[in-house]
Amino acid sequence: MMLWPAVTLIGFLVLTALVIAMGTRSTARYEAERAEVASGPRHAAEPVGATATA
Structure with a gap:
C-alpha cells in the first residue's frame, strides 16, 4: 500500500x-x-623546458 508513494x-x-x-x-x-x-588565456611566456641561450 505504501510502495508507490515511497517509489515516487x-x-x-x-x-x-x-x-x-x-x-x-x-x-x-x-x-x-x-x-x-x-x-585572458593562461599561456606560459616560455614553453616548459625552454632555455635561454646567449
Missing part, C-alpha cells in the same frame, strides 16, 4: 539530486570560461 518520493529525490549535480557542473564550467575571458 525516492524518484523525486533522485531526479532533484541529478538536476543539482548537472547545474553545479554547468555553473563551474561557465565561471571558469568567464574567468578565462576576463583575465
Whole structure:
C-alpha cells in the first residue's frame, strides 16, 4: 500500500539530486570560461623546458 508513494518520493529525490549535480557542473564550467575571458588565456611566456641561450 505504501510502495508507490515511497517509489515516487525516492524518484523525486533522485531526479532533484541529478538536476543539482548537472547545474553545479554547468555553473563551474561557465565561471571558469568567464574567468578565462576576463583575465585572458593562461599561456606560459616560455614553453616548459625552454632555455635561454646567449
